[in-house]
Amino acid sequence: MTTRQATTHSAWAVARGIVLIVAGAGVLWSVFRAASALLAGSAAWPTLFDAAAHVVGTALGAGILYLLLHPQVWAIARNTMAQAIRIRAAFAIMALYLALVCALPFVVEGDGTLRGLLHVLIGYSLIAAGVLLGILTLALSTTILWSEIHEKQIFILESKPVARWQILLGKLLGILAVDAGLLAFMALVTWGSVQVHARRSRWDDIERRLAREQVLTARRVARPDAEDLSKEVDRAYEELKRRGQLPSGAPADVRDQLRDELRNLRNAIRPRARRHWRFSGLRGARRDKGNFTLRFKFSTSSRTREKPLFTGWEVGARGTRDFARYQATYPPDEVNEVQLPARLITPEGVLDVYLYNFDPGNLTLIFTGDDAVEALVPVAGFASNLARGLWLILVEVLFLAILGLCCSTFMSFPVSPVVALALYVLIYLAGTVKAEMDQGLTLIEGTKESKVAAAVETAMRGIATTVRFVLPPFDRYTASEPVSFGEEVSSKHVLEATLSIALLRGGVLVLLGILIFERRELALASR
Amino acid sequence: MPPEQTDNVVETLELTKVFRDFWHRPRVRAVDHLDLQVRRGEVFGLLGPNGSGKSTTLKLLLGLLFPTSGYIRILGRPPRDVRVKSRLGFLPEETYLYPYLNAVETLDFFGRLSKIPRADRRRRVDALIDMVGLTAARHRPLHEYSKGMARRIGLAQALINDPELILLDEPTAGLDPIGTQEVKNLVRELRTRGKSILMCSHLLADVQDVCDRIGILYAGRLWTAGEVDSLLMQKQRTQITTPTLSPEAQQRVEAVLHEVTGGEEIEVGHPRDRLEDFFLRVVEQARQAQPVSAGAGVGRFDASLFEAEPAAKPEDVIDRLTTPAAQPEPQPEPVEPAEPEPPPEPGVLESLTTAPPQPSEQETRAQADAEARQQAEAEEVERRSVLDRLVQQPRRDPRDDEPS
Numbered sequence: 001m002t003t004r005q006a007t008t009h010s011a012w013a014v015a016r017g018i019v020l021i022v023a024g025a026g027v028l029w030s031v032f033r034a035a036s037a038l039l040a041g042s043a044a045w046p047t048l049f050d051a052a053a054h055v056v057g058t059a060l061g062a063g064i065l066y067l068l069l070h071p072q073v074w075a076i077a078r079n080t081m082a083q084a085i086r087i088r089a090a091f092a093i094m095a096l097y098l099a100l101v102c103a104l105p106f107v108v109e110g111d112g113t114l115r116g117l118l119h120v121l122i123g124y125s126l127i128a129a130g131v132l133l134g135i136l137t138l139a140l141s142t143t144i145l146w147s148e149i150h151e152k153q154i155f156i157l158e159s160k161p162v163a164r165w166q167i168l169l170g171k172l173l174g175i176l177a178v179d180a181g182l183l184a185f186m187a188l189v190t191w192g193s194v195q196v197h198a199r200r201s202r203w204d205d206i207e208r209r210l211a212r213e214q215v216l217t218a219r220r221v222a223r224p225d226a227e228d229l230s231k232e233v234d235r236a237y238e239e240l241k242r243r244g245q246l247p248s249g250a251p252a253d254v255r256d257q258l259r260d261e262l263r264n265l266r267n268a269i270r271p272r273a274r275r276h277w278r279f280s281g282l283r284g285a286r287r288d289k290g291n292f293t294l295r296f297k298f299s300t301s302s303r304t305r306e307k308p309l310f311t312g313w314e315v316g317a318r319g320t321r322d323f324a325r326y327q328a329t330y331p332p333d334e335v336n337e338v339q340l341p342a343r344l345i346t347p348e349g350v351l352d353v354y355l356y357n358f359d360p361g362n363l364t365l366i367f368t369g370d371d372a373v374e375a376l377v378p379v380a381g382f383a384s385n386l387a388r389g390l391w392l393i394l395v396e397v398l399f400l401a402i403l404g405l406c407c408s409t410f411m412s413f414p415v416s417p418v419v420a421l422a423l424y425v426l427i428y429l430a431g432t433v434k435a436e437m438d439q440g441l442t443l444i445e446g447t448k449e450s451k452v453a454a455a456v457e458t459a460m461r462g463i464a465t466t467v468r469f470v471l472p473p474f475d476r477y478t479a480s481e482p483v484s485f486g487e488e489v490s491s492k493h494v495l496e497a498t499l500s501i502a503l504l505r506g507g508v509l510v511l512l513g514i515l516i517f518e519r520r521e522l523a524l525a526s527r
Numbered sequence: 528m529p530p531e532q533t534d535n536v537v538e539t540l541e542l543t544k545v546f547r548d549f550w551h552r553p554r555v556r557a558v559d560h561l562d563l564q565v566r567r568g569e570v571f572g573l574l575g576p577n578g579s580g581k582s583t584t585l586k587l588l589l590g591l592l593f594p595t596s597g598y599i600r601i602l603g604r605p606p607r608d609v610r611v612k613s614r615l616g617f618l619p620e621e622t623y624l625y626p627y628l629n630a631v632e633t634l635d636f637f638g639r640l641s642k643i644p645r646a647d648r649r650r651r652v653d654a655l656i657d658m659v660g661l662t663a664a665r666h667r668p669l670h671e672y673s674k675g676m677a678r679r680i681g682l683a684q685a686l687i688n689d690p691e692l693i694l695l696d697e698p699t700a701g702l703d704p705i706g707t708q709e710v711k712n713l714v715r716e717l718r719t720r721g722k723s724i725l726m727c728s729h730l731l732a733d734v735q736d737v738c739d740r741i742g743i744l745y746a747g748r749l750w751t752a753g754e755v756d757s758l759l760m761q762k763q764r765t766q767i768t769t770p771t772l773s774p775e776a777q778q779r780v781e782a783v784l785h786e787v788t789g790g791e792e793i794e795v796g797h798p799r800d801r802l803e804d805f806f807l808r809v810v811e812q813a814r815q816a817q818p819v820s821a822g823a824g825v826g827r828f829d830a831s832l833f834e835a836e837p838a839a840k841p842e843d844v845i846d847r848l849t850t851p852a853a854q855p856e857p858q859p860e861p862v863e864p865a866e867p868e869p870p871p872e873p874g875v876l877e878s879l880t881t882a883p884p885q886p887s888e889q890e891t892r893a894q895a896d897a898e899a900r901q902q903a904e905a906e907e908v909e910r911r912s913v914l915d916r917l918v919q920q921p922r923r924d925p926r927d928d929e930p931s
Contacts, residue, residue: 012642075639079625086627152623156684159589159617159694160640163609523591524546 016069023062030054067169071161074322076170083147084140084178093132093471097186101125101193113212114203117415118194120217122386123484125193129186130479131391133179138424140175141404142417144365149525150413158522165514172510180394187390191383207380212290218385218488219376220285224353227266243264244414267372268301269365276354283349285377286340287342289505291442293376294338294353298330301364306332309363312356316344327358332365342377351375378486388489389479395494395502399472400424402506408512426467431475432469437461453489472501528920535600536723537565537588542597544583544747557583559747560597565692570714570724572734572755575744576810582620584744585696588725589617602692613641616690620697622681626670630661630680633669634687641688655683660709674701682710693717696727699733711737712800735759735802743806744815759805819895 034051067073084090103482104124145168148154157167198211234256240246247254269275285292300309308329316323322343331337345351353373357365367373403423407416433441477497482489544558555757558580565571586592587599590606604611624633631652636649638738656665659679669677678701685693698714699707714724716739727801728734734741735755751758772780 071642072640075636079628079636082627082632083625122806152619152621155586155589155591155619155623156617156637157640158591159612159615159685160637160688161609161613161642162640214794521592523586 012069012071016066018067019050019062019065023058026058026062027055030058030297060507067165068173070166072160072166073170073173076162076167077173080171081177082176084175087140087143089136089139090178090182092187093136093182097125097128097132098189100128101189105197114198114207117197117214118215119209119484121193121197121484122190123480125186125190126389126393126480126483129190129390130396131182133182133186133393133397134400134424135313136182137175137179138404138417138420140178141171141401141418142408143413144408144417145171145173145405146408146413149522154522164517168409168510168514168517171400171405172306172398175396175405176394179397179401183390183394183397187386191386194382211395213339213378213486214293215484215486216382217378217486218380218382219293219486220379220488222279222282222375222377224279224373225281225491229259229262232262236262249344263508264368268366269355271357271362271364273360274354274356275367276352279351279353279375280413282345282351282375282377285342285349286345286347290378291339292342292345292378294340294373295335295371296330296367296373297335297369298332298365298367298372300332300366300419302361308332309359309361309365311365312355312358314356315340316350316353317346317350322346336505337376375453382486385483385489387481387484388491388494390427391481391494392477392489392497395497396472396476398502399506399509402509402513406509406516409513409517412525423471425519427471427474430464430468430471431473435462435475437464470505472505474501477501534567535564536567537563537571537725538598538600538603539563539584539587542584542587542599544580544587544592545595555574557747558587558594561744561747561749563742563749563752565723565725566740567723568718568721569739570718570726570737572738572741573725573727573744574734574741574806575727576729580747581744582696585617585725585727587692588694589615589821595759612692613688616685616688618681618685618691618693618695618698619650620700622674622677624669624677624680625685626859627668628666630656630665630683633680634683637684637687643688651687651689656680656684658713659683662705675703675706677911678702678799682713690722692723692725695724695728697728697730698726698810699728699730707733723856731802731806741802743809743813748813750813755802836876 030051034048037047101121104121105117108120108124110120148157152166194216198208198216203211233255237246237251237255247257249257266275294315298309308331310327310329312325312327314325315324324340324344328338353375355365357363359365400420404416404420407420411419477493479489481487539561542558542561542563543556545553546555546557548554561580561584563573563584573581573584583592587594588601588606599606602611602614625636628636634652634655635648638652643651656662661676661679661683661684664676666671669680672680678698682695682698685695695714699710702710711733717724718737718739726734726738739754740752740754741758749858767780815833
């Protein structure tokens with residue numbers, strides 16, 4: 001190596017060295033603090049857990065940075081971008097997306113409101129972005145490395161001072177860069193289209209304000225505090241016992257049954273009855289100006305009645321100025337959103353909501369599910385929320401890129417895209433199957449009569465649970481739903497997705513890919 | 528074995544590569560107990576018929592294939608060691624480059640991979656493109672290149688990092704005669720600068736021109752290796768070289784020689800094998816010793832494959848070749864190659880390739896020749912200066928001096 005080569009080489013090496021020193025110091029500091037807390041006898045499990053998480057996080061971050069601080073990785077990434085652009089699929093995707101977003105308002109009917117239109121526009125375009133980018137990424141990642149092996153350019157790469165893990169990482173980085181560029185374009189198109197539609201003259205100021213407050217925003221969703229029913233359950237249990245009317249079964253099961261019944265009773269609001277919900281933990285949500293949203297959905301005891309029902313509401317702290325009382329009719333089986341002044345929330349972050357069933361038709365209102373009543377407090381703007389939503393898509397796409405590359409390290413062209421695509425579909429199916437199973441779906445008939453069927457059912461459930469655990473939970477981190485409903489995609493949520501999908505599962509897959517790739521005889525693979 | 532003790536840039540011991548089929552059963556033994564040494568600073572030519580294991584050997588040296596058994600050291604390290612690669616240049620048998628990049632981008636990419644600083648990289652890229660004569664085509668994407676042009680850019684990428692050891696697989700394949708000559712000159716220049724070169728070829732004239740030592744592979748085994756001069760020298764004969772002798776002196780010398788040798792055939796002039804004859808002889812001997820090779824065998828013309836056309840004109844060359852009457856029965860291959868054909872009479876080639884010169888044009892032709900010569904000399908000077916800029920004087924790797 002010439003002296004000049006050695007100089008640049010050492011510049012990168014110095015940068016890597018600094019990363020290692022800083023990370024090492026960070027790790028040592030965490031260990032030192034945990035150890036001193038332990039010696040002082042004040043260490044609790046959470047402190048130790050925090051220290052461990054800190055150490056792992058630092059090591060992970062430093063490791064990724066260290067790997068990226070190799071000039072060869074960036075050279076390969078640049079070349080991969082040129083290769084990907086050369087395939088021209090990226091431009092096709094851009095054109096397709098543009099056409100789709102422009103055509104959407106004409107194709108899909110909203111509910112006639114600006115909110116509805118924007119909701120549909122944002123929701124569908126984000127779904128399209130995820131799917132288009134996912135397919136493009138799978139196509140790129142399964143062909144780019146393969147073509148290099150098949151066209152034997154890898155022969156020359158192998159004769160250069162570049163390690164195979166650097167080739168793989170460079171390819172990944174290049175594909176990710178193309179994806180990020182496309183995603184930026186898609187974000188721009190979506191944002192621009194939203195702005196254009198929101199400014200059209202057919203909408204009045206009220207529509208625009210509602211759209212701003214209910215869609216073009218990021219609201220944190222709060223659920224009412226869980227009610228402690230244990231005392232009532234105990235009382236009911238004792239009463240039944242005293243009467244000798246206890247149903248058969250283990251006491252714990254009986255109590256669970258009683259709890260469910262009590263909850264159902266409380267969620268059913270009989271005519272002229274009242275229901276109280278308390279939301280605590282809305283700290284910081286109180287403002288003198290501005291609104292928050294109360295969102296609810298109910299059904300009725302009548303299956304045929306679809307007319308709106310008459311209800312009365314009391315919101316805020318009774319006996320103060322920050323209290324509102326109003327009456328309104330709302331349709332059943334629909335999501336209703338009401339804008340209320342944010343000053344109704346106390347400075348301590350508590351919100352009380354009372355609902356009266358005033359319906360003259362003597363119908364009972366039924367609130368079921370976790371999302372029956374929610375308070376939505378604005379915490380951020382639309383643009384930043386969209387950006388976080390797109391990050392979720394990027395995380396998903398990164399995993400797919402890793403999946404495709406990993407497949408192409410040991411499979412040839414027609415095989416690896418098919419396998420990768422099958423896994424992509426499986427990832428989505430696994431989420432649905434698991435959700436269905438959690439709701440009591442049985443995979444096999446006759447599990448009660450036959451022991452074999454029961455065993456098979458158990459095994460299938462085990463497999464489904466394992467698959468669900470191993471595959472990334474994309475469905476838990478979708479972007480389209482929250483962003484199009486104006487719900488916050490929290491930074492914590494995004495971080496969680498990045499850790500669990502990209503770093504943990506993706507990292508394991510990358511390591512697997514490198515391990516396979518390192519052991520391949522490339523001259524044989526190209527045959 | 529501590530690598531620092533030897534001064535071999537390439538060293539294999541008992542190197543064996545067996546290709547296996549889908550069920551992992553041994554299918555082909557492509558390299559068979561190969562002991563190969565390439566010394567520092569020499570040009571080593573690896574010869575062999577098609578499928579004799581030359582390219583497989585190169586792939587093993589580069590880590591593209593893993594040996595079934597045996598030992599490989601390249602610049603004193605195992606072939607998969609990335610540190611070795613920064614001191615290595617490789618030109619594969621076909622130029623596998625990125626069709627969407629142009630010459631500058633291609634060399635820049637490989638320069639980046641070799642961690643060459645930006646300014647240095649630009650300078651080297653320009654100089655290398657200049658050296659391989661692609662300056663005019665530097666911004667054209669490689670998919671527009673002819674095979675010869677692609678070969679040139681392939682050669683340039685092999686030299687981007689000023690390597691100590693250069694592996695060339697068929698370096699002159701696809702090049703025109705001028706390009707071939709340039710490559711041969713380049714190889715000689717690189718050697719004078721202390722570079723070590725291992726080249727595979729079956730273009731024997733090229734090998735004979737530039738190689739210090741050669742090895743002949745057949746069926747994955749090295750059948751002979753040594754200095755080109757000593758291998759080709761016929762030790763049972765003697766050549767006497769003198770300044771030009773007068774006819775009388777020559778008669779006297781011949782008389783003396785007649786007396787000494789007993790009147791056997793005397794040839795004045797150095798009898799030296801052409802490499803081609805030597806190569807054919809070794810391969811034939813190898814074939815007899817080991818008739819089974821996984822590579823290409825000796826082809827034999829089979830007249831029954833071709834039907835004679837009754838209406839063929841007698842002057843049709845193809846027809847003469849394929850008509851049974853014109854083709855004697857296939858003869859078994861001679862074990863010893865036939866006497867080398869006498870070189871064509873001077874002037875035959877010219878008469879074939881150029882129109883008969885007009886007497887009045889002779890002077891202008893001579894002048895044009897002189898001009899062309901001058902131009903070629905000027906180009907040579909320029910090319911050498913380019914090379915000077917590119918190639919550093921031989922140096923020893925500091926690691927080689929480390930105590931083991």
